[in-house]
Amino acid sequence: MMDNRSGKGLSFVRRIYPPRIIGLGIGMLSVMAGISTLAMPEWVWGLLLFNGLIWPHLAFQLARCASVPYNAEYRNLLLDSLMGGFWTAALQFNPLPSVTILAMMAMNNFAAGGQRLFFKGLLAQGLGAGLSMALFGAHLQLQATPLQVYACLPMLTLYPMAVGWVCYTLAMKLAEHKRRLSALSRTDSLTGLLNHGSWKDMLQLKFQICQQQHCEAVIAIIDIDHFKSINDTYGHVVGDCVLSQLSSELKRSLREDDLAGRYGGDEFCLILPNTSLEKAKAAMERLRERVGSYRNPQLPELRISLSIGLARCREGLGDAEAWLNEADRALYTAKKSGRNQVNFAQSELSTLNLAYPD
Structure with a gap:
């Protein structure tokens, strides 16, 4: 006024x-x-x-x-x-x-x-x-x-x-x-990461670049295990602290070109350009271990674990949405397999599970 x-x-x-x-x-x-x-x-x-x-x-x-x-x-x-x-x-x-x-x-x-x-x-x-x-x-x-x-x-x-x-x-x-x-307008107010719409826009752009230049890139979808139970047990203030803790870990561990966004609720999405699935898996395993070792002095019984789905940008994908769906299916498999693990899109499992067994 x-x-x-x-x-x-x-x-x-x-x-x-x-x-x-x-x-x-x-x-x-x-x-x-x-x-x-x-x-x-x-x-x-x-x-x-x-x-x-x-x-x-x-x-x-x-x-x-x-x-x-x-x-x-x-x-x-x-x-x-x-x-x-x-x-x-x-x-x-x-x-x-x-x-x-x-x-x-x-x-x-x-x-x-x-x-x-x-x-x-x-x-x-x-x-x-x-x-x-x-x-x-x-x-x-x-x-x-x-x-x-x-x-x-x-x-x-x-x-x-x-x-x-x-x-x-x-x-x-x-x-x-x-x-x-x-x-x-492009960032999530709680975490400071890209919001859903901005991250999806960047996904479209990165997909087009990868398809045109035939470069490697990996999508990671991260889900906080049993996040609803954390909110129900400890309250939404603690739940927000968990989200902030994960976003802080992402900011510390990601490279300059990596793009992290809060996809919605307790789901986070990453775009890792110029990265192979092997390197992406290793990075996500380190992230999972660091977050899993986090302890709140005021709530020592609180435990945080992550389920992560990965998908490589490959030939044959029709659009960015198909790429994202592969990572989402990999996340679903990780959650169905007991949670607290990193999983790949089904098309990659046969090769990479030999080198990185769960």
Whole structure:
């Protein structure tokens, strides 16, 4: 919400503060040069000094302490436009300083509030000009002195740079925010691993690469044995700790190119690229042993075991779903065979069980 003092409203106030200091400070120089040749009362000079030097800080404090900072800052921007119109008429619409002030304020309003603030700012500038003409009369001065030309140069150079810097900073923050949101949408909140949808997307991609490049890859589906009993016996808090423990072991043991995801509930899935079944089995056996040796000091009777199904990406698989189904069938066999073991897809058992008997 824009009225959140710790959120967008307050950040909006902070974002406007530096450009206002720069803009009103150097804009004051343009106005000074313009009215120096005119017979203005002393209070006008006092108002100009207040507007250029004090108002930026006062506006910041007023908006920062307001119950709705965004709305307060929006009003401050309209007051800035009002004063811009006032000084333009006080300058007798001298073309160079007048156009400089109005153009810079229009740019600021568009950058801060889009089309809506831009048109409201134009209206405020018109009201300010009308007030000035009511006080000093309507005059037109078309000649600019060298002093007025030089006084406008800082406004034409420094202020656009300040606005550009603010816009760039905001763009970088938005890009980072978008990156974080994208990461959150792809990961499981409890384990920090890829969520179901993201892992399935990566599975499709890896399958296509393996089929095109004829490279090795293995899928592992990991199931925590009797996880429902753990939840029923010790509670869901302990169950979540078990899931977190397994995810931590995966993160520690996997290579940089390996992809781990929480497939759902107590099931985890791995994609192990450039890996043979022999190496995958050895890695999963080490994982099973490490998780099995885990002990919770507060629950010494708690035991964790894993059933794991493996499947190699091979020729003859029609799609990534068929590859996944082979690993799922291997997991089913592991669970039916007593759990706490690593099993292969049926097409691989005859060869690999000779080298790695259960």
